[in-house]
Amino acid sequence: MVHLAPWNVAESNFPHESELEQQLTFLLKYAILAPSSHNSQPWKFSVESNDLAIFPDFSRSLPVVDPYHRELFISLGCALENLLVAADHFGFKTAVDYLPEGEEAGPAARVSCKPGKEPFSRSLFHSIPRRHTNRLRYGPISIEKELLDQLIDCRRENDLMLEIVVGQELKSQVGELIIQADQKQFSNKGFREELAEWLRPNIGKVVDGLPGYTQGVSTLPSLFSSMFVRGLNIAKGQMNKDRKLVDNSPALTVIFSKENDTESWLKVGQFYERLALLATNIGIVQAPMNQPVEIPELADELADLLGRKGRPQMLFRMGHAKPAQPIPRRPLEEVLI
Ligand SMILES: Cc1cc2nc3c(=O)[nH]c(=O)nc-3n(C[C@H](O)[C@H](O)[C@H](O)COP(=O)(O)O)c2cc1C
Structure with a gap:
C-alpha cells in the first residue's frame, strides 16, 4: 500500500x-x-x-x-x-x-x-x-467575494503580493502562458525524464512522488506511467487538458515577491501554505499550475500581463470540486537528523 x-x-x-x-x-x-x-x-x-x-x-x-x-x-x-x-x-x-x-x-x-x-x-x-492538491476539473460556481477577501487578508509579509484573477479574458491570457509552458516543458526530454523519476504506481511501497491517481490514472496503467512519460512527447495532450482545467477554474491566483532570493522563497512557501489551509477551511480547493513560473521568460510575461513589478513565484487555480485523495509521505523517522 x-x-x-x-x-x-x-x-x-x-x-x-x-x-x-x-x-x-x-x-x-x-x-x-x-x-x-x-x-x-x-x-x-x-x-x-x-x-x-x-x-x-x-x-x-x-x-x-x-x-x-x-x-x-x-x-x-x-x-x-x-x-x-x-x-x-x-x-x-x-x-x-x-x-x-x-x-x-x-x-x-x-x-x-x-x-x-x-x-x-x-x-x-x-x-x-x-x-490536498486537487487536480480535478473544478465546477463553474464562482468564489464569493467575501471568501476572496479572507484569502487576500491572510497575507502578513509586506514583500509579497497576491493577485487573484477572476475575469474571463485575463484568466484566458494567463492560461495561454500555462499552455506555452506545457509545450516547452513536455517537449523537453530532460524535463520528462526528471518527472518520470517521480511518477509512482498506485500500489506498492510508495512514500514519495506522484502516484497515478493524482492524475486520474487507475492502478494498472499507473504501473507504466513513468515509462510512458519518459518515452513519449505528450505535450499536446497536456496542453489540451490544462486548457480545460483553466477554463473551468473560477480563479487563478499568483503570489509575487519583491526579491527573488532564498529567504523570499521560504516566505512565499509560508504564504502559499497559509492560503491553502485557509482555502481548505472555507471549502475552496486549489492546485498549483506553476509551469510558466518555472520558465524565467514566461514568468516575466506573467508579471507584465498582470502589471506587477515583482517576480511571480506560485501560480495556482482555485475553485470548488469533490475532495482529493491524500498522497504518500515518508515516515517522520526518515527525515529526522
Ligand atoms: C513549489 C511547488 C510547486 C508545485 N507545482 C505544481 C505544479 O506545477 N503542478 C501540479 O500539479 N502540482 C504542483 N505542486 C503540488 C505538488 O505536486 C503537491 O504538493 C505534492 O504532490 C504533494 O501533494 P499534496 O499537496 O496533495 O499533499 C507544487 C507544489 C509546490 C510546493
Missing part, C-alpha cells in the same frame, strides 16, 4: 507529559504533511532542546525544473508554516531565524519554541491533514 499513515496524525496523541524534545518532535508530524514540488519532500529536521531546525535535502532536488532550488525552498517554507501553525496550536511561543548565519551546511530556518503560551486553537491547524 502507498504510505498514507502520516495523514492519520491525531491531536489527542500530543505527549503532554513528556520531555520538551518529544513534544517538539510531535509537531513535525504536521510539518511533513506540507506540499512540495513533485512530492519530493526535500526536507530534514532536527530537534535540540528548545529549537527545531529545518534543512534542505539537496539529494531530492529537481535540477531540470528547479535549477536554482527556488521551489525546493518554497516547499521548505510550506513545511515551516505547518510547523508554526501546529506549535501555536499546542501552546508554544515561536521565533523564526531565517538562514541563520555562521552555520555551515546550515538550516533554512531555525525555530525557537517556548512552552507556556495560552493554547490557541487557530482553525488552520485542523486543515493541515485535510489540505
Whole structure:
C-alpha cells in the first residue's frame, strides 16, 4: 500500500507529559504533511532542546525544473508554516531565524519554541491533514467575494503580493502562458525524464512522488506511467487538458515577491501554505499550475500581463470540486537528523 499513515496524525496523541524534545518532535508530524514540488519532500529536521531546525535535502532536488532550488525552498517554507501553525496550536511561543548565519551546511530556518503560551486553537491547524492538491476539473460556481477577501487578508509579509484573477479574458491570457509552458516543458526530454523519476504506481511501497491517481490514472496503467512519460512527447495532450482545467477554474491566483532570493522563497512557501489551509477551511480547493513560473521568460510575461513589478513565484487555480485523495509521505523517522 502507498504510505498514507502520516495523514492519520491525531491531536489527542500530543505527549503532554513528556520531555520538551518529544513534544517538539510531535509537531513535525504536521510539518511533513506540507506540499512540495513533485512530492519530493526535500526536507530534514532536527530537534535540540528548545529549537527545531529545518534543512534542505539537496539529494531530492529537481535540477531540470528547479535549477536554482527556488521551489525546493518554497516547499521548505510550506513545511515551516505547518510547523508554526501546529506549535501555536499546542501552546508554544515561536521565533523564526531565517538562514541563520555562521552555520555551515546550515538550516533554512531555525525555530525557537517556548512552552507556556495560552493554547490557541487557530482553525488552520485542523486543515493541515485535510489540505490536498486537487487536480480535478473544478465546477463553474464562482468564489464569493467575501471568501476572496479572507484569502487576500491572510497575507502578513509586506514583500509579497497576491493577485487573484477572476475575469474571463485575463484568466484566458494567463492560461495561454500555462499552455506555452506545457509545450516547452513536455517537449523537453530532460524535463520528462526528471518527472518520470517521480511518477509512482498506485500500489506498492510508495512514500514519495506522484502516484497515478493524482492524475486520474487507475492502478494498472499507473504501473507504466513513468515509462510512458519518459518515452513519449505528450505535450499536446497536456496542453489540451490544462486548457480545460483553466477554463473551468473560477480563479487563478499568483503570489509575487519583491526579491527573488532564498529567504523570499521560504516566505512565499509560508504564504502559499497559509492560503491553502485557509482555502481548505472555507471549502475552496486549489492546485498549483506553476509551469510558466518555472520558465524565467514566461514568468516575466506573467508579471507584465498582470502589471506587477515583482517576480511571480506560485501560480495556482482555485475553485470548488469533490475532495482529493491524500498522497504518500515518508515516515517522520526518515527525515529526522
Ligand atoms: C513549489 C511547488 C510547486 C508545485 N507545482 C505544481 C505544479 O506545477 N503542478 C501540479 O500539479 N502540482 C504542483 N505542486 C503540488 C505538488 O505536486 C503537491 O504538493 C505534492 O504532490 C504533494 O501533494 P499534496 O499537496 O496533495 O499533499 C507544487 C507544489 C509546490 C510546493
